[in-house]
Amino acid sequence: MMQESDRSPPSETTPHSHADPPRRASVGAAALARAAGLFRAAGDPSRLRLLELLLQGELCVSEISELTSDDLSTISQRLRVLRTEHLVIRRREGKHVFYALADGHVADLLRAVLAHASEPATTHPDGD
Amino acid sequence: MMQESDRSPPSETTPHSHADPPRRASVGAAALARAAGLFRAAGDPSRLRLLELLLQGELCVSEISELTSDDLSTISQRLRVLRTEHLVIRRREGKHVFYALADGHVADLLRAVLAHASEPATTHPDGD
DNA sequence: CGAACAGTTGTAGAGTTGTTCAAGTGTTAG
DNA sequence: CTAACACTTGAACAACTCTACAACTGTTCG
Numbered sequence: 001m002m003q004e005s006d007r008s009p010p011s012e013t014t015p016h017s018h019a020d021p022p023r024r025a026s027v028g029a030a031a032l033a034r035a036a037g038l039f040r041a042a043g044d045p046s047r048l049r050l051l052e053l054l055l056q057g058e059l060c061v062s063e064i065s066e067l068t069s070d071d072l073s074t075i076s077q078r079l080r081v082l083r084t085e086h087l088v089i090r091r092r093e094g095k096h097v098f099y100a101l102a103d104g105h106v107a108d109l110l111r112a113v114l115a116h117a118s119e120p121a122t123t124h125p126d127g128d
Numbered sequence: 129m130m131q132e133s134d135r136s137p138p139s140e141t142t143p144h145s146h147a148d149p150p151r152r153a154s155v156g157a158a159a160l161a162r163a164a165g166l167f168r169a170a171g172d173p174s175r176l177r178l179l180e181l182l183l184q185g186e187l188c189v190s191e192i193s194e195l196t197s198d199d200l201s202t203i204s205q206r207l208r209v210l211r212t213e214h215l216v217i218r219r220r221e222g223k224h225v226f227y228a229l230a231d232g233h234v235a236d237l238l239r240a241v242l243a244h245a246s247e248p249a250t251t252h253p254d255g256d
Numbered sequence: 257c258g259a260a261c262a263g264t265t266g267t268a269g270a271g272t273t274g275t276t277c278a279a280g281t282g283t284t285a286g
Numbered sequence: 287c288t289a290a291c292a293c294t295t296g297a298a299c300a301a302c303t304c305t306a307c308a309a310c311t312g313t314t315c316g
Contacts, residue, residue, distance in 0.1 A: 026180060027242050035245035036173040043168030044304080045161050052154060061263060074305060076264055081304095095262050095313055105244055109237070114155050116233055117163035172274080189293060202275060204294055209274095223283055223292050 041085035169213035188224040
């Protein structure tokens, strides 16, 4: 094997400044930051757990606190992060505040990723 | 709209220890941790940018470094995080190492979230 | 009104993360 | 074998994050 390049690797020695293909960003920097924020909000096990709970329906802070055995204020803080990234919405009913997933997109996203993560370990015979 | 409470809010004073509905976790703790890891890996603007670039095709580290004007080792570190969470895969070809999205699920997930984040701001007239 | 309940928010400290520089590994060419 | 290139990894440090306690706001009840 000698002509390893039939897919156009970077030139030879200095692959730069003379012909960049149309590899522009498909989304703006702001959208990218919002998306990253969303991912980061979901990227904590305890917060993800809350989202998972809400996947099954609306809950108020004290109910969640009961279910997870965590401090009320801890739950509130976690929900705040999720709310900041628009992953959940809030609704007040008397003394209680009920939280729910923001919309169907969020629910779909969660279901997809949780399913993916629950899949068997996919033992690659060759990969790492 | 008056009898707002037909959805069973938490009891009255102390909603606990006597009748918890089937609100068990749908996924195990390990799956939850994997999912959170995945989200966290994608939850950084610079790493998400890399994923976005890879959405358009395989790239080697130096190409990415060129495109983003970041240090080669910085790119490598970022890719390592993505690889640890199985978001990207690696392939060696001579002196170059090419990275690509791990699979279609990842590509779909990215497209979905980036599209969601690019949507108009959804000005809620009543929400917060 | 004031007490009690439900949540939120300020804050501090432990822990985690991201970047960079330096040094190391793997691959090809001479 | 040596040099050069392409990347990876180790270490250090600033920046950020998560939790829990305390103090505060909002709501209902008597």
